[in-house]
Each structure stands twice: as C-alpha cells, then as structure tokens.
Amino acid sequence: MSNETTGAAKRPFSVRDLVLIALFAALMAICSWISIPTTVPFTLQTFAVFVAAGLLGGKRGTIAVLVYILLGAVGLPVFAGFTGGVGILLGSTGGYIIGFLGSALVMWGMEKLWGSKAWVQISSMVLGLLVCYAVGTAWFMAVYTRANGAVELMTVLGWCVIPFIPFDLGKIVLAFVITNRLKPHVPQ
Numbered sequence: 001m002s003n004e005t006t007g008a009a010k011r012p013f014s015v016r017d018l019v020l021i022a023l024f025a026a027l028m029a030i031c032s033w034i035s036i037p038t039t040v041p042f043t044l045q046t047f048a049v050f051v052a053a054g055l056l057g058g059k060r061g062t063i064a065v066l067v068y069i070l071l072g073a074v075g076l077p078v079f080a081g082f083t084g085g086v087g088i089l090l091g092s093t094g095g096y097i098i099g100f101l102g103s104a105l106v107m108w109g110m111e112k113l114w115g116s117k118a119w120v121q122i123s124s125m126v127l128g129l130l131v132c133y134a135v136g137t138a139w140f141m142a143v144y145t146r147a148n149g150a151v152e153l154m155t156v157l158g159w160c161v162i163p164f165i166p167f168d169l170g171k172i173v174l175a176f177v178i179t180n181r182l183k184p185h186v187p188q
Contacts, residue, residue, distance in 0.1 A: 058108020095139020103128030
C-alpha cells in the first residue's frame with residue numbers, strides 16, 4: 001500500500017536517524033569540553049563535526065551540527081569551557097561555531113556531487129575547515145574591531161588560525177581514519 005492509501009505521511013527522518021543526530025550533537029558538546037583555553041580555545045569540535053558529517057552523511061551530519069549550535073544558543077553549556085547562550089555565538093569566537101555549519105554543508109555538497117571516495121572525504125574536510133576559518137576570522141575581526149578598534153587580518157590569523165592549522169590537519173586525518181573504520185557499522 002502506498003502512503004496515500006494508508007494515510008501515513010513519509011517522515012524525513014526515522015527514529016534511528018534522530019537518535020544518531022542527537023548522539024552526534026552530544027559528541028560535539030563532549031569534544032568542545034576537551035579544551036585548552038586560549039583566545040580561540042583549542043578543542044576537538046572540528047573533529048566531531050568531521051566525524052558527524054563523515055559517518056552520518058551530509059544531511060544527517062549537518063542537522064547534528066545545527067542541533068548542537070541551537071542547543072548552545074538556548075543556553076545549554078555545550079560550547080568550550082562549558083558555556084552556552086546567544087552571547088557566546090555573538091562574541092568574538094562565535095563565528096567559528098557558526099563556521100562548523102559551513103564545514104558540514106561543504107562536506108554534504110561534495111558528497112552529493114562526488115560521493116564518499118577517500119579523496120572526496122579528505123578534500124571536503126579541508127575545504128570545510130577553510131570555510132570555518134573564513135567565517136570565524138571575518139566574525140572575529142568584526143566583533144574585535146567594534147569593541148577594540150581596527151585589527152589587521154594577519155594579526156587575527158596569527159591569533160585564531162595559524163596556531164590551529166597543524167592540530168586541525170591532525171583532526172582531519174584522525175576523523176578520516178575513524179570514519180572509514182566505523183562507517184560499515186553505522187546505518188545509512
């Protein structure tokens with residue numbers, strides 16, 4: 001019988017999908033709590049974003065990132081340093097959190113275009129990281145300039161991007177390995 005015949009509407013996500021989305025939003029929170037405080041804290045959030053989009057696929061992974069951001073926006077302490085609230089998102093580092101959504105969207109788009117081959121996975125993580133850096137850096141500059149006066153792009157890159165590059169590349173390698181090991185065990 002078709003859905004029209006039974007009167008049942010097709011649901012966009014199964015219960016399994018919703019559980020996986022919630023689980024990965026929680027994983028992002030846990031990875032944000034593993035933090036070394038600096039101007040922009042060193043965390044494992046980008047790792048969790050890459051794993052979520054890699055394991056769940058672009059659509060569910062992106063929804064997991066959005067859920068994570070919304071949980072923080074309503075005040076749950078899911079961001080680095082056990083913080084939450086709109087103030088964190090509107091603060092100087094909020095653009096990097098919003099950039100996680102850009103990363104997931106890039107991974108989703110590349111997956112839709114070219115599938116989930118190894119080169120696509122790695123390329124999409126690197127490009128997603130660049131999008132996160134770009135959104136976060138532009139946001140940081142705007143907020144910092146409004147509060148403290150003009151700041152040069154190279155100064156902000158020195159504070160917020162360059163120190164993170166080796167660690168973020170390591171997170172990409174780790175996320176790629178974990179994703180490929182676990183993917184056969186995660187329902188698609």
